Amino acid sequence: MKRKLILDVDTGSDDACAIMLAALHNDLDLVAVCSVSGNVPLENTTENTLRVLQHIGKTNIPVYKGCSGPMIRDVSSSYRVAADTRAKVVVDGKEIGIHQDYLPLEESKFSYQATPASVFYVDYLTKCQQKVDIVAVGPLTNLAVALLIEPRIVDNINEIVIMGGGHGISNETRCAEFNIFYDPEAAQRVLKCGAKITMVPLDATHKAYVNYEDARRLRELNTNAAKFAADMIEHRIEFHKLRQPLEDVNSCALHDPLAVAYLIDPTVLKDVQLLNVEVSLGGLTDGQTVVDRRYFQDNRNVHFAFDGDRKKFVDIMCDAFK
Ligand code: RIB
Ligand code: CA
Numbered sequence: 001m002k003r004k005l006i007l008d009v010d011t012g013s014d015d016a017c018a019i020m021l022a023a024l025h026n027d028l029d030l031v032a033v034c035s036v037s038g039n040v041p042l043e044n045t046t047e048n049t050l051r052v053l054q055h056i057g058k059t060n061i062p063v064y065k066g067c068s069g070p071m072i073r074d075v076s077s078s079y080r081v082a083a084d085t086r087a088k089v090v091v092d093g094k095e096i097g098i099h100q101d102y103l104p105l106e107e108s109k110f111s112y113q114a115t116p117a118s119v120f121y122v123d124y125l126t127k128c129q130q131k132v133d134i135v136a137v138g139p140l141t142n143l144a145v146a147l148l149i150e151p152r153i154v155d156n157i158n159e160i161v162i163m164g165g166g167h168g169i170s171n172e173t174r175c176a177e178f179n180i181f182y183d184p185e186a187a188q189r190v191l192k193c194g195a196k197i198t199m200v201p202l203d204a205t206h207k208a209y210v211n212y213e214d215a216r217r218l219r220e221l222n223t224n225a226a227k228f229a230a231d232m233i234e235h236r237i238e239f240h241k242l243r244q245p246l247e248d249v250n251s252c253a254l255h256d257p258l259a260v261a262y263l264i265d266p267t268v269l270k271d272v273q274l275l276n277v278e279v280s281l282g283g284l285t286d287g288q289t290v291v292d293r294r295y296f297q298d299n300r301n302v303h304f305a306f307d308g309d310r311k312k313f314v315d316i317m318c319d320a321f322k
Helices: 013-024 042-055 117-127 141-149 151-156 178-182 183-193 212-219 225-242 256-262 310-321
Strands: 002-009 028-035 063-065 088-091 092-095 132-136 157-163 195-199 269-279 289-292 302-308
Touching: 002 013, 002 256, 013 225, 028 042, 028 092, 028 117, 028 256, 028 302, 042 063, 042 088, 042 225, 063 117, 063 151, 088 225, 092 132, 092 225, 117 141, 117 151, 117 310, 132 256, 141 151, 141 183, 141 269, 151 157, 157 183, 157 256, 178 183, 183 269, 195 256, 212 225, 212 310, 225 310
Parallel strands: 002 028, 002 132, 028 063, 132 157, 157 195, 195 302
Antiparallel strands: 088 092, 269 289, 269 302
């Protein structure tokens, strides 16, 4: 039986790989993709999402446009614009960011649905006959707003898999990871909604890194999906080398598809612990995922992955993109 999922994205370079993995892997049934503001503005994340689905011949999968900014914070403030992952690096005299405003794919020829993403969540989750997984790989605004409209949607959610957060690693600030930092109130609301939650934080995505060799292996598959994934990986490695060097300096984290890969093979995540995880909502640690690692603790609400299996991860992508 295929696992049904809804993917929530702020399409970006790694979101693009998550969309392709969710749409192409034989074990998954991608019901819909919801776009949200995050890496780039909502118009861009939505157009990029449409472009990726079009690129792999999956325009039958509906796209629902979501929230244009955080629930409460002012996204235009310097507080969110000057953050680290908006950083650019200069490669061969050219300034590049880890996410381009528009992905280098053909302009979309199909459009998103008229229903806003949060309303789609409520409509779908109050009527569906089979529980569904939700994989959120951008800020959690759409899902948080849907939970505000109708908290009972939790009853039809099998599991929420969140790419976000970090315990020993951050990227947006000294304490916070981007998806959580961008809308911390939304993240806190989702973490406390009562559904089963698995978090795929930077601790796991940085261990499950992908390198030039993996990109070459994908490119040899010679399909649209595999070649574009290789392009995204090579682009991201250029950025990581200069801004966030990993264990293998010729590698990058490819965060979002790891969250999708977990639905295909849960053992792609390692050292998963059920702990209390909450979100700091202000001050120096604003947006930090605060992980309680004490033996005696209450309200263990999140299955938090401290490690990832890079070989299994790359094999899963190669299997889907061939
Ligand atoms: O911190 C990594 C996350 O932030 C990824 O989802 C990436 O796409 C960005 O949204
Ligand atoms: Ca993302």
